Amino acid sequence: MLKDFLKKKKRYATIPSERAKQEVPEGLMTKCPACRTIMYTKELKKNLYVCDTCGHHHRMAAYDRMNSIFDSGTFVEFNQNMTSLNPLGFDAYEEKLEADRKKTGINEAVVTGEGQIGGFGAVAAVMDARFRMGSMGSVVGEKITLAVERAIDKKLPFILFSASGGARMQEGVLSLMQMAKTSAALQKLHREGGLFISIMTHPTTGGVSASFASLGDYNFAEPKALIGFAGRRIIEQTIRQELPDDFQTAEFLLKHGQLDRVVPRLEMKETLRNILDIHAS
Structure with a gap:
């Protein structure tokens, strides 16, 4: 009798089968890396x-960013x-680019376009860190330059959201040349x-941080964004000093005068609308 009772209990203590686990759709839930809260991806x-619990700003795809700042349908x-070539014959570079195109749904690490923000026209470029870590190659530099030139021709403000690991190593010096090209275009603007x-x-x-990203008439950042040129470890080894815990964060740069303001994402569109309104004349 006891044996039958234990068998019965064991039946109800089994772990879910692999089939049961697979019934939960992939991507349905997202865990916040800051506070570990699990939330519906749709609600996020x-x-x-932006995490509703702790305010952590998750990475945002380029098109989602455009939709968040531009008026609907504009x-x-x-x-x-425009797509990258392989001028240096770097091994497997084309395959990596194609894999990123399929993964992200965009052809390069920046999306450029024009629209209205609160009824005010603007040209914008949004970098996407999902594509080659937002690295700046020839096409990224060219698209940003063309966007700046369009803003000049149409006498519109230019807005840029940067997200990048820096110059793209697979394109060597051609990547570094984009720093000068984009900066020259902004000087013309x-x-x-x-x-x-x-x-x-x-x-x-x-x-990217050493060129166009730091040349704004207004330099803003999202909360706790990592901003800097060289990595923390390299700097510490070079100067042989321990750096503050908040070093290279948006808040640290604001405190030391490199930023004008740290703007939460939920306030970004209204902030941009107000600035465009001030400069509309």
Whole structure:
């Protein structure tokens, strides 16, 4: 009798089968890396990928970013079909690019376009860290430069959301040349009296932080975004000093004068609308 009772208990104590586990759709839930809260991905997306529990800003895809700042139905993308070549013959570079295109649904690490924010026209470029870690190659530099030139021609403000690991090593010196090219285009925008708003998101590092990302008339960042040129460990080894815990965060840079403001994502569109309104004349 006791044996039958134990068998019965054992039947109800079994772990779920693999089939039962697979019934939960992939991507249904997301765990916050900061506070470990598990939430519905759909609800997280509605909140612009900001954790409702701790305020952690999750990475955001380029098109989601565009939709979050532009008025509904006004955004028009341009230079969408520009793609990178392999000028240095780097092994498996084309295969990696194609894999990222399939994974992200975009052709390069930046999306550019034009639309309205609160009724005010603007040209924007949004970098996407899912594509080659947002690294800056020839196409990224060219698309940003063309977007700046479009802003000059149409006398519109230019807005850039940066998210990058720096220059793309597979394109060597051609990547480094984009630092000068984009900076020269922004200097022309400045001479023409145009407005450039730079928003640095997590992460903005390397040659991107050392060039166009830091040249805004307004330099903003999202909360706790990693912003810097060289890595923390390299700097500590070079200067032989221990750096503060918050070193290279948006808040640290704001405190030391490199940023004008740290803007939470849920306040970003209203902040941009107000600035565009001020400069509308």
